[in-house]
Amino acid sequence: MAVLLLAEVMNGELGVDATAKAVAAVKPLGDVTVLCAGASARGAAATAATIEGVAKVLVAEDARYGHRLAEPTAALLAQLASNYSHIAAPATTDAKNIMPRVAALLDVMIISEVSAVIDADTFERPVYAGNAIQTVKSADSVKVMTIRSASFDAAGTGAGAPVEDATLADDPGLSSWLNDEVAASDRPELGSAKRIVSGGRAVGSKEQFAMIETLADKLGAAVGASRAAVDSGYAPNDWQVGQTGKVVAPDLYVAVGISGAIQHLAGMKDSKVIVAINKDEEAPIFQVADYGLVGDLFQIVPELTEKL
Amino acid sequence: MKVLVPVKRVIDYNVKARVKADGSGVDLANVKMSMNPFDEIAVEEAIRLKEKGVATEIVAVSIGVKQAQETLRTALAMGADRAILVIAADDVHQDIEPLAVAKILKAVIAEEAPQLVIAGKQAIDNDMNATGQMLAALLGWSQATFASKIEISGETAQVTREIDGGLQTIEVKLPTIVTADLRLNEPRYASLPNIMKAKKKPLDEKTAADYGVDVTPRLTIVKTREPEGRKAGIKVGSVDELVTKLKEAGVV
Numbered sequence: 001m002a003v004l005l006l007a008e009v010m011n012g013e014l015g016v017d018a019t020a021k022a023v024a025a026v027k028p029l030g031d032v033t034v035l036c037a038g039a040s041a042r043g044a045a046a047t048a049a050t051i052e053g054v055a056k057v058l059v060a061e062d063a064r065y066g067h068r069l070a071e072p073t074a075a076l077l078a079q080l081a082s083n084y085s086h087i088a089a090p091a092t093t094d095a096k097n098i099m100p101r102v103a104a105l106l107d108v109m110i111i112s113e114v115s116a117v118i119d120a121d122t123f124e125r126p127v128y129a130g131n132a133i134q135t136v137k138s139a140d141s142v143k144v145m146t147i148r149s150a151s152f153d154a155a156g157t158g159a160g161a162p163v164e165d166a167t168l169a170d171d172p173g174l175s176s177w178l179n180d181e182v183a184a185s186d187r188p189e190l191g192s193a194k195r196i197v198s199g200g201r202a203v204g205s206k207e208q209f210a211m212i213e214t215l216a217d218k219l220g221a222a223v224g225a226s227r228a229a230v231d232s233g234y235a236p237n238d239w240q241v242g243q244t245g246k247v248v249a250p251d252l253y254v255a256v257g258i259s260g261a262i263q264h265l266a267g268m269k270d271s272k273v274i275v276a277i278n279k280d281e282e283a284p285i286f287q288v289a290d291y292g293l294v295g296d297l298f299q300i301v302p303e304l305t306e307k308l
Numbered sequence: 309m310k311v312l313v314p315v316k317r318v319i320d321y322n323v324k325a326r327v328k329a330d331g332s333g334v335d336l337a338n339v340k341m342s343m344n345p346f347d348e349i350a351v352e353e354a355i356r357l358k359e360k361g362v363a364t365e366i367v368a369v370s371i372g373v374k375q376a377q378e379t380l381r382t383a384l385a386m387g388a389d390r391a392i393l394v395i396a397a398d399d400v401h402q403d404i405e406p407l408a409v410a411k412i413l414k415a416v417i418a419e420e421a422p423q424l425v426i427a428g429k430q431a432i433d434n435d436m437n438a439t440g441q442m443l444a445a446l447l448g449w450s451q452a453t454f455a456s457k458i459e460i461s462g463e464t465a466q467v468t469r470e471i472d473g474g475l476q477t478i479e480v481k482l483p484t485i486v487t488a489d490l491r492l493n494e495p496r497y498a499s500l501p502n503i504m505k506a507k508k509k510p511l512d513e514k515t516a517a518d519y520g521v522d523v524t525p526r527l528t529i530v531k532t533r534e535p536e537g538r539k540a541g542i543k544v545g546s547v548d549e550l551v552t553k554l555k556e557a558g559v560v
């Protein structure tokens with residue numbers, strides 16, 4: 001059995017953490033070939049080759065794979081599929097865009113957000129906002145799946161795998177890229193951060209959200225947000241943690257002025273230590289928090305920032 | 309331009325799903341069901357396109373048990389023009405997989421010939437996030453997932469997408485499949501007069517067999533269990549106490 005793993009490549013760089021976690025997840029299924037596709041992908045491929053457990057790296061470097069458009073990358077994966085029993089990718093927004101398309105091209109079901117690999121055909125995945133965990137057994141000839149990164153520890157560094165060029169697939173030419181609005185940040189990424197501070201609706205404004213960011217910076221943490229904070233424009237969309245945002249499992253998660261709706265809990269309840277700061281002692285977030293502090297965030301957050 | 313909107317009947321987002329004691333699934337008997345929230349956003353977007361004169365007709369489609377008729381009536385009350393119910397199951401616990409849903413939608417599209425399909429990004433029950441992408445693949449169409457803005461001009465659509473690092477805008481050729489994310493719009497409530505009017509709007513009933521689609525699942529659900537529980541910890545009385553506890557836990 002052999003696995004083809006689509007690596008997370010952004011602007012020519014490997015998303016090391018997400019890719020290494022996915023490698024660890026699929027390693028028990030067979031030899032892992034990592035595919036790095038992008039307008040520039042050789043650098044990413046060289047990095048991918050150093051992940052422990054990677055048997056081979058394929059590079060598809062061409063403008064058609066730039067900007068992470070779904071159609072050309074799905075066509076490439078479908079063309080490479082016949083040599084593999086499993087086709088996987090870390091469940092990033094890119095992979096969620098591409099992998100179901102690959103599955104349908106191969107006439108198989110997608111297995112989304114795998115949180116545990118039981119055997120070659122059997123997997124666990126959370127459903128209903130994480131309120132239930134399903135064990136599913138696939139009857140398909142090839143298994144196409146995305147891996148929930150937060151459920152796996154990253155593979156370490158290995159001896160180095162050979163890198164080869166992949167045969168490119170025709171570009172269906174259905175879509176084109178216009179622009180990206182991606183803010184550069186020195187903070188750790190949400191998906192790989194050891195610590196996260198998240199703010200909710202109660203933070204009240206974009207300006208006041210700076211308070212959450214200051215606390216995060218003091219902790220060397222990434223910044224997250226509830227849907228309400230994003231919808232209200234206090235925080236950008238890619239900070240949303242939850243069922244339909246990012247799923248995280250840091251060592252420390254600090255929820256500030258977040259009520260703890262099931263959709264939010266779905267994205268953070270596997271964190272090791274959860275801290276909740278909320279003025280309502282009945283807020284559901286306290287049911288999952290290791291340490292709860294009842295009070296006004298506008299007093300608590302500055303004090304906490306100072307005392308850390 | 310005709311717009312097709314697939315809408316799914318799911319557990320209401322306010323209800324906490326309960327796993328059945330025998331591990332056979334989530335209990336859906338006597339549970340409040342609603343339109344999948346992302347699909348409300350999709351319907352709303354189609355209506356706005358019609359209000360702008362871009363869309364001419366909105367067809368809502370639902371696949372599942374006959375009770376999905378209620379979901380379609382909601383779409384009609386919001387402003388969809390017609391509805392198609394495709395009965396593919398008789399037990400409310402049987403979920404139709406995205407691949408089968410996509411195959412049925414493909415067959416519906418062959419008859420309806422829409423230029424635009426707006427689906428939800430994700431059904432909040434099975435959390436698959438797959439149907440739109442699968443449908444695009446089966447049709448050989450372009451796709452624009454996780455949309456927060458849609459603009460149609462001529463033969464193309466410009467769609468802004470919510471991605472991991474922020475936002476991306478792409479141009480896709482029509483016909484296309486768009487999937488709606490949370491920030492696309494805020495869906496309207498159906499007014500009482502519109503709910504009354506919706507009762508008279510056309511709702512066709514079909515079966516999966518009418519379209520020759522086999523809905524046998526490819527993924528057998530072996531078992532369903534509760535997630536590992538997490539028990540509430542302690543309340544601390546002050547910031548100082550919190551800092552001490554966090555230091556003891558070794559996380560700061």
Ligand SMILES: Cc1cc2nc3c(=O)[nH]c(=O)nc-3n(C[C@H](O)[C@H](O)[C@H](O)COP(=O)(O)OP(=O)(O)OC[C@H]3O[C@@H](n4cnc5c(N)ncnc54)[C@H](O)[C@@H]3O)c2cc1C
Binds near residue numbers: 225278280
């Ligand atoms: C389809 C769908 C998908 C969703 N996906 C997500 C998702 O991915 N992520 C997500 O987060 N949500 C998601 N939601 C939304 C979710 O249901 C909640 O509405 C949302 O999480 C609430 O955000 P909040 O806790 O910031 O706001 P609220 O629920 O309004 O909570 C604010 C909290 O702040 C407290 N507070 C107020 N003032 C203060 C103060 N001065 N000091 C301290 N505490 C204070 C209040 O007691 C309250 O508990 C989704 C909803 C739907 C329908």
Ligand SMILES: Nc1ncnc2c1ncn2[C@@H]1O[C@H](COP(=O)(O)O)[C@@H](O)[C@H]1O
Binds near residue numbers: 316431
């Ligand atoms: N049974 C169904 N009937 C109608 N639309 C559906 C159905 N299942 C999925 N969809 C559509 O596909 C979207 C994504 O669902 P999923 O891929 O299951 O997460 C939903 O938001 C709906 O727009």
